[in-house]
Amino acid sequence: MTIAINQLSKEFDGFQALKKINLQVREGEFIAILGPSGCGKTTLLRLLAGFLSPSEGEIVIGNNAVGNPQQTLPPEHRNIGMVFQSFALWPHLNVQEHIRFPLMHHRFVRKEIKKNQHERINEVLKMVDLEAFAERMPNELSGGQKQRVALARAIAPQPELLLMDEPLSNLDAELRMEMRSEIQALHQLTKATIVYVTHDQGEALAMANRIVVMNQGEIEQIGTPSDIYTKPVSPFVARFVGKANLVEGVWNEKHFVPSLASDIRWPDTGVVSAMKEQNIYPVRPEQFRLSKENESGSGLPGLITSVQFQGKEIHYTLEVADQTWAVHTDVSQRFSLGEAVYIHLSVPRNTVTKNHHHQAI
Structure with missing residues (x-):
């Protein structure tokens, strides 16, 4: 029918x-x-x-x-x-x-x-x-x-x-x-x-x-x-389906520069044009990873404000500048409430760069 x-x-x-x-x-x-x-x-x-x-x-x-x-x-x-x-x-x-x-x-x-x-x-x-x-x-x-x-x-x-x-x-x-x-x-x-x-x-x-x-x-x-x-066309869809973090910044050709770090370049992983026009990069919680050190200088500093153990993964809430971001990681690495960490975009190696030197994250 x-x-x-x-x-x-x-x-x-x-x-x-x-x-x-x-x-x-x-x-x-x-x-x-x-x-x-x-x-x-x-x-x-x-x-x-x-x-x-x-x-x-x-x-x-x-x-x-x-x-x-x-x-x-x-x-x-x-x-x-x-x-x-x-x-x-x-x-x-x-x-x-x-x-x-x-x-x-x-x-x-x-x-x-x-x-x-x-x-x-x-x-x-x-x-x-x-x-x-x-x-x-x-x-x-x-x-x-x-x-x-x-x-x-x-x-x-x-x-x-x-x-x-x-x-x-x-x-x-x-x-x-x-x-x-x-x-x-x-x-x-x-x-x-x-x-x-x-x-x-x-x-x-x-x-x-x-x-x-x-x-x-x-x-x-x-x-x-x-x-x-994977391809939400609006901030509402990105947030409602999959709880994406809406990172603000500037789209420049095939790269995105987060407003929180002008020397970091994130690659275009298939973000739709409607989101690019609003200068937004939607990142799912599982597309971020955390580290204690700022590897290759490609991380954004954040503070862990919530830790929820979910069995196969851990759900973190982080304060990043004046924003709140969600990050889901597997249980192999543990971070503590109140810990200062660095947040990295998880994409194929050699695609997230700092100062145009194409260093791997």
Whole structure:
């Protein structure tokens, strides 16, 4: 199921929640809508579902125009499945009854599935690993099992479009990681088009084919997880996805000169032109390394203000001049709270230079 969103806007009592959104979703694609609270991502999902009508623009799902300011097709007339943040299970129905319900009432269910409901219920129970829980009531299930029931109910009628609104945010951290893999596996099995709303960059990076980063009702960037992470087009994207340090300075041909050290040159590692125009060099926390001595004179002095041990790596916060930077290192080198260190850009040797002498860092 393809989706075309053209010049879509939504206004609530004078507040512009969405501003002229344009987005094309390919058939079978897994799209993550990523952004902070209040950025418009849930409004966009509710417009796709048919719970809201556009103020401007249009939504086309498949070959059907389903939403514009004049006419909005209600949710039950769209071939969609929906998974909510709150699970939204019915307390009086057991697990298999939750799966049977859309098979009986979803208007797009194929005749052979309706005819063979029992087989489809068993097939879906197997998909979500709930065969042993078919007779359980919602109050007898864990959070992860409830979420599996919600997923099972959504995929049972084989909708062409699955809409997911922060479905993992009510689960604990370990379970969220597990459910990511399960949702990816379901995507492979069902081949449905998925639009997945989240504020969690880790979820979006881990699961999606493409990510749509939203901010204040507008799309900041659309791209693959790799593009979004390695080539952010704006300071907002750089900070929100991967928590980049935005180092200010001057771009000069293929080099960047940090304003904190006019004699240091950092190479262009693929920074996009929009960031260069703002004279910013985005550096991910793992792209920095620390040393006790100023090797080759290519380091910037900093003071460690926070140390967080994370198992395979250590997360440092540093005060650099009047700025706060984040640096993630492996555990092989340890630095202490309050220690004065030097910060180096980790790039191939012979590329970061001081005084144009091309010394290795």
